[in-house]
Amino acid sequence: MIHAAPSDLAHKVAAARERLDAHVREMVAWHFSPETGCPFWLERAAGLGFDPRKEVQGYDDLRLFGHFEDAWLRGGPVQRWIPRGLAGRPAYVFETGGSTGVPKSRVNIEDFQIDYERYSDELPEAGFPRGADWLMLGPTGPRRLRLAVEHLAQHRGGICFHVDLDPRWVNRLVKHHRHAELEEYKAHVIEQGLTVLKAHEIRCLFTTPKLLAALCERVSLVKLGIRGIFCGGTEMNAQFHRFAREELVPGIEFVPTYGNTLMGLACPKPFDPAADPADRFAITYYPPAPRAVFELVDPADPEKVVEVGQTGRVMLTTLTRDFFMPRFLERDEGERAAPIDRYPWDGVTNLRLLSSLQDSVVVGVY
């Protein structure tokens, strides 16, 4: 393997940045033109006090918008998010959150297909052979993931099998400490998954860390012919990543994923078996630039970006024709990761729930 010289990387970073700035101009033009923009942004433009199409010339100028607020996504009418330029096309609505209260809704016309088709190019062929069939053993219902994994399988020439899974019910059982019912529901899901895996020639699997562990308790996925596992949907830390590779599914291609309804799908830094253990299993994600951008900011002062290696709150910007979401402060934190040759822009390492929120959700056993 040939490592790019630092100057090459610097060059790539600069080129990526130019592409990002051009993309920002293009997307701002799209979302703020009366012919193509969506009602939400067109109405909002009147009160902004600046003309986005004139004053936003690059990523840094998005600062003018302040921070996107998630309350804007709770409740309808969702049609206000459909860009006029895409009017008449079939629209999907996906939800995020919603264990209690009104979930955030996000309209999608072409994003998940584009995101997962692009991501498909990143998947290693050996673990995820083209034409192979998939099992999606993860959250279904009004979620992007269910359709996105199916689209990924179809895009690669395969068929995707499914099992129903209601994550809001799972959250409710966890919250009320209903351990026995939780186990029963898990067993119910796992048994259905095993039935499908045994009855069909399935080579690729999408599942969550917990369900993967539960599956591996019952069967050897290697023996069942699984070649690649695409794992995510909930938080995953370095220890689980290592445990999965070393003990749950050794010999199977294991790809940690991070995606969300607001952003799309991030790319993990390729696994390097030669790195020392602390770094080898650290999970670093890069956003699908220029369609989405991460910045790691000081939780106390979101206008301040933290240094590489420092911990910050994730600030996400989404820039697609479907959706314009400038500088949204996520509920996640992590360490700012430096650009790499393959993804010459900022990423995030050890993504996790904000520590200020962790305190409020920890249930202690003293």
Added chain:
Amino acid sequence: MLHLPVLRGGRPYRSLEVRRLTDLRTGAAIAELSQANPALIAKDLAAATAAGARRALRAVGVRELLAICRRAAHLFATADLPVGGDGELQSPEAYVRQLSATCGLPETLCRFNLEKVRGVLDGMETVLAGLTRGLDLTVLDTGLGTEDGRSLSYVGQADALGAILPSNSPGVHTLWLPALALGVPVALKPGREEPWTPYRVCQAFLAAGLPGEALGFYPSDHAGAAEILQRCGRSLLFGDAATVRPWQGDPRVEIHGPGWSKVVFGEDEAPQWERHLDLLATSIAENGGRSCLNASGVWLPRPAAPGAPRGRELAAALARRLAAIEALPLDHPEARLAAFSRPQTAHQISDLIDRRLQTPGAVDLTAEVRGHGRVVEVGGCTFLLPTLVWCEDPDHPLANTELLFPFAAVVEVPRAELPARLGPTLVCTALTADPGFRRELLDSPWIDRLNLGPVPTSRLSWDQPHEGNLFDHLYRRRAVQACG
């Protein structure tokens, strides 16, 4: 930095997820503790692995397991034992210092508890005799025996005993120790601030020759705890009322929640209350008042004559006794109070008492003696000073309250109502020679452990079962008829 690994079947495993242990005086990091992810715990406790570990212990046999316990007792109390992931050793003195620094118990009390653990390991044969009423334990090796000419068989209820352990006092570890001698492997989840004792016990057992398969040490979060409780056929769960509630009614889980232990006077002894002041103070304040064995109530029959001040006088005298206990640095030889690892906890507890004192009918008598508040800072630590409350009525919200420091209420109850109103009581010390009252207490379903006569609630006799019977939890007697 010192790193305490997970122990998987006795073998160290260094996790990529760690938690820091800090000295509560300075905030300085003392060690980091590997955290076991729930899936790892699940894998280790899978049926086949657990059954294998159990067979390994059975192959050793009860006689040799008792000998291993005796060796482990000596090693635990005297040897330099492995502590870190890099081969570091820990002397008994270092153990005491590290334990004190993270869990807040003064070093003298840590030594006292070290001795308690040693005593139980060394006297395991007596402990098991108490748990099994003198059963010839070789029946556990063979599965079938005879006693007084009757066939006898016991069937194990679990391939491993899970234990979700607290941080309040190392003495509680004596409760799961008999499992190993009874041939049952353990899966331990230590308390956040107290991994030291279970880790050192494991190391003492390994050095004494116990098969490593029998030892699981899994520092983890509540999800890891749930994994242990779900997977072990039998478990012990220590925790506050909210923690244990979801597991109440699960026959696999023996719950060790609040104790609400009490000293109860009979009509005959109440007039002589002065001679029992030492016993009362010991029951309330021994071991820093941190244990479920500590008395949180002193109950007296209400005198027939209206206005007789007996209970209130007792409370005032006891308050003077308790108010004399000072907060001292953790390494002070006279230290008797434990520090709080999180200062805000001490303030929250104190605020709770003050809020409840606003309900008429109760008064903090220790506060009157001291003349200042009950939260103090000494040597960088936050303490709660012993607090004694006089309650006029057993229904007052402070009359039956257990808190994590020397706290008790003196309450008067009409004699006829007394046994019925006790409520759940882990230990009851009954100060009475009245056979009728004794019998009422013997009949009371509220009382778990009954001391007849002047035995402090905090004193255990190891030939008696405590908080349920571990043997009955782990083994069921089965009917067996052998013919030919």
